[in-house]
Amino acid sequence: xxxxxxxxxxxxxxxxxxxxxxxxxxxxxxxxxKRAQTAAEAGRPYSDxxxxxxxxxxxxxxxxxxxxxQTREIKRTAYLIITSDRGLAGGLNSALLKRFVxxxxxxxxxxxxxDLFVIGRKGRxxxxxxxxxxxxxxxxxxxxxxxAHIKSLASAAVTGFxxxxxxxxxxxxxxFVNALSQIPTVKQLxxxxxxxxxxxxxxxxxDYEYEPSAEEVLNVLLPKYAETLVYSALLENKxxxxxxxxxxxxxxxxxxxxxxxxxxxxxxxxxxxAITQEISEIVGGANxxx
Amino acid sequence: xxxxxxxxxxxxxxxxxxxxxxxxxxxVGGDLGILPHHVPLVTPLKVAPVKAKIGNAEEFIAVxxxxxxxxxxxxxxxxESAELGSDIDVIRAEQAKExxxxxxxxxxxxxxxxxxxxxxxxxxxxxxxxxx
Numbered sequence: 001x002x003x004x005x006x007x008x009x010x011x012x013x014x015x016x017x018x019x020x021x022x023x024x025x026x027x028x029x030x031x032x033x034k035r036a037q038t039a040a041e042a043g044r045p046y047s048d049x050x051x052x053x054x055x056x057x058x059x060x061x062x063x064x065x066x067x068x069x070q071t072r073e074i075k076r077t078a079y080l081i082i083t084s085d086r087g088l089a090g091g092l093n094s095a096l097l098k099r100f101v102x103x104x105x106x107x108x109x110x111x112x113x114x115d116l117f118v119i120g121r122k123g124r125x126x127x128x129x130x131x132x133x134x135x136x137x138x139x140x141x142x143x144x145x146x147x148a149h150i151k152s153l154a155s156a157a158v159t160g161f162x163x164x165x166x167x168x169x170x171x172x173x174x175x176f177v178n179a180l181s182q183i184p185t186v187k188q189l190x191x192x193x194x195x196x197x198x199x200x201x202x203x204x205x206x207d208y209e210y211e212p213s214a215e216e217v218l219n220v221l222l223p224k225y226a227e228t229l230v231y232s233a234l235l236e237n238k239x240x241x242x243x244x245x246x247x248x249x250x251x252x253x254x255x256x257x258x259x260x261x262x263x264x265x266x267x268x269x270x271x272x273x274a275i276t277q278e279i280s281e282i283v284g285g286a287n288x289x290x
Numbered sequence: 291x292x293x294x295x296x297x298x299x300x301x302x303x304x305x306x307x308x309x310x311x312x313x314x315x316x317x318v319g320g321d322l323g324i325l326p327h328h329v330p331l332v333t334p335l336k337v338a339p340v341k342a343k344i345g346n347a348e349e350f351i352a353v354x355x356x357x358x359x360x361x362x363x364x365x366x367x368x369x370e371s372a373e374l375g376s377d378i379d380v381i382r383a384e385q386a387k388e389x390x391x392x393x394x395x396x397x398x399x400x401x402x403x404x405x406x407x408x409x410x411x412x413x414x415x416x417x418x419x420x421x422x
Contacts, residue, residue, distance in 0.1 A: 039302070046301045049368055053332055053359055147301040147370055208359075211333035212319045220318075220334040220357060224370070231301050 005274065008267045012260055019256035025088065026249035032143055033179060033242035039144055040176075040235040047228045054192075054225050056208065057218055066215070067162070068222045071191055077107075077114040078135070078157050078166040080189065082173040082234055083123030084241040085139060090248035092174060092241060093122040096184040100172050101130075103186050115166070117157050119150060119234065145238065147231050154230040158223050161190045169226075173233045174240035180247055182240035187233075190226055294326040295364045296342055298351055298372050305372045306342075306351055313365050314341040315358055324360055331360040337411045339419045340367065350375050352419040354412055378420035387413035 058069060081100060083093045108114055115135040118124045124137045138153045160166045169190040174182040210217045296313055298306035313324040316338035334357040342349045356369025390410035394403065 042303050043301045045304065046299045046368055049299060049359070049366055053357075057332075151370070208330045208332045211317055211322075211331060216318070217332050217334060217357070224356075228301060 005267060005270045008263055008270060012263045012267065015256050015259050015263065019253055019260065022249045022252040022256060026246055026253060029242045029246040029249060033239060033246055035144060036235065036239040036242055040232065040239055043228075043232055043235060047225075047232055050221065050225045050228055053208075054218070054221050057210070057214055057221070066218050066222060068190055068226070069192055072167050074167045075113075076166050078117060078160055078169045079104075079114060080117045080154075080157055080169065080171050080230060080233075081119065081123045081127070082171070082237040083118070083120030083126075084237070085121040085141065087122060088248065089241050089245040092182060092244040093120075093126070096172065096174055097123060097126050099184040100186065104132075115160075117153055119153065120237075141234070143238065145231075145234055150231060150234055151227065154227040155223070157230075158190065158226045161226075162223065166190075171230065171233050173237040174244075176236045176239040176243060179243040182244055189229055192222065192226070291345075292326040294324070294328075296367070297365070298340070298353065298367045298369065300369055300372050305374065308342070308344065310342040310344050310349075312343040314343075315353075315367070317358070322358075324365055327362055328360050330362070331358075333358055335367070335369070337408070337415055339415055350419040352378060352415045354415070373416065373419070375419045378416050380417060380420040383413045383416035383420060387417065 079100070081096075083096060087093070104114070111131070111133055115133055116127060118127060118134055118137045119139075119141060121139045124134065124139060127134060136153050136156055138150060141149050157166070157169055161169055168188065171185075171187045171189045173185055173187075175185040176182055291311055293309040293311055294313070296306060296308060296310045297304065311325075315322050315324070316336045317333040318336060319333065322333070335353060335355060337354050340351045340353045342351065352373045352375075353367060353369045354371045356367060356372070359366045359368070387410060390406050390413055393406040394410065
């Protein structure tokens with residue numbers, strides 16, 4: 001019996017260690033989540049302003065046409081997939097990648113019809129193992145990413161659209177709703193939806209003068225706007241990662257607590273049984289002597 | 291003296307937000323001085339220092355590209371990165387300048403050349419702003 005008891009004691013100990021780790025990870029994720037949310041908010045004025053100016057040009061009439069605002073026949077597609085570098089974040093990455101692979105299978109017949117741009121180690125490993133064509137990858141993006149970290153990847157995709165290599169670009173990431181819910185999202189990045197832009201400009205519309213011309217300004221602004229969208233998706237995915245990790249670790253901690261309680265109960269029962277047995281052995285022995 | 295609000299915003303944060311008397315920038319079409327009540331205007335910018343005049347004082351901000359939106363009493367500059375003079379490490383910028391010049395002197399492909407030129411321009415802007 002004593003041997004069984006030692007076994008249980010060891011299990012309790014290791015579960016306690018695990019609980020300590022998950023608890024610590026939960027706290028770290030909570031702190032990071034707050035930081036990621038602040039970062040996402042700090043970036044909002046920039047993207048809002050860009051959107052405002054772009055939409056005021058696009059809706060300003062004057063027949064301003066730009067390839068980035070026009071749908072063309074789709075021959076080749078690029079996907080920009082944003083995942084996390086580390087796991088232990090619940091079903092965050094797997095739900096996203098599953099959703100993405102389903103989309104790929106329903107939209108394309110062969111792997112030659114698309115290219116992938118991947119951010120995050122999890123997505124890279126998953127897609128590489130399945131032999132999908134990965135054009136460019138970016139791993140080891142820090143927890144509070146700077147715009148510079150994804151600039152080269154984002155502009156490579158956007159340039160690909162500009163020179164006609166791709167006819168559309170999709171952004172695949174986890175949309176952050178709150179700490180408990182993140183939605184895997186596949187969103188069209190380019191061509192930009194002109195009708196959505198027009199709806200965005202509210203308030204007093206300024207009649208701008210453009211220097212040197214509206215087309216030139218649009219030429220500079222639209223690629224920037226697209227890159228900004230990628231950056232804000234990255235920030236949102238970071239927030240999702242921490243939110244998801246926080247929830248996952250909180251439930252892991254809860255499970256560990258429950259398991260420790262159960263094991264302690266079993267341990268005490270075993271201990272009691274051992275004592276009872278010892279007493280009855282002594283009593284039995286004493287009786288035999290009489 | 292009337293003032294206008296100058297905001298400089300990057301994707302990461304708001305770098306500058308103050309009332310100023312005049313803003314001088316380098317647009318793609320040439321230098322522009324913006325006073326209050328300027329006509330609404332949008333223009334892309336070159337990599338160059340932005341000068342803000344407040345009373346008799348002048349402040350310089352290194353703005354790396356981006357564009358400017360002018361309204362009646364407000365100027366917003368959106369750039370991928372921007373730094374105040376106090377945030378700039380002049381020694382590092384000097385080193386970057388030398389590296390870029392060194393690379394420009396070597397024979398190389400067109401893309402590398404363009405990249406080195408851009409790096410040089412950024413370093414020069416930083417040195418100019420950091421030196422004030």
